[in-house]
Amino acid sequence: SYELTQAPSVSVSPGQTARITCSGDKLGNRYVSWFRQKAGQSPVLVIYEDAKRPSEIPERISGSNSGNTATLTITGTQVLDEADYYCQAWDGTSGGIFGGGTKLTVL
């Protein structure tokens, strides 16, 4: 079955750039979505189709996908960016696949 792998945690200082990666076999051939989830809340779509942002998501959040790795980049990271981030892609056999999630800490 198809799998997506994320690092459990990433730490960044305020104002710096955070990069959260998601790896999977030939992931670049699939569309990747990214979700932000804060404690006790529903996930929020921040990136879809690899690099597109819903209108309410700021430009400092961006995405890319090539080869075996998709990357979510947050520039000028703020404390309010602290959350769990999940990548997601589709597989013809397995259906929707989520990565295990990455906890972003801003300190």
Added chain:
Amino acid sequence: QVQLQESGPGLVKPSETLSLTCTVSGGSVSGYYWNWIRQPPGKGLEWIGFIYYGGNTKYKPSLRSRVTISVDTSKNQLSLKLTSVTVADTAVYFCARVLKSGYDSGFYYWGQGTLVAVSS
């Protein structure tokens, strides 16, 4: 603005059937892919399956034998049934709709989620 609201029993006994409803307001269930996603306490997200308004469904292979997703266009609702539940099915269950017409356009609209505990 499309809004989704899950509802159903918060407690289900082992071996019984979990039944949830997602009521859609501000939009129609027609024309989009509607998904169920769950999240066990303290763990990550797990996709359960989707239904397209025409009735086409796709389920996570490991759950396929126990899952049924359906749509009631007259009530603008979708439903989830999961049979023979065990404690491993304890989770917050979300319904979600994709942003655009394609199934892979990203889960944009989410319900607030409903916690279902499986316990005797």
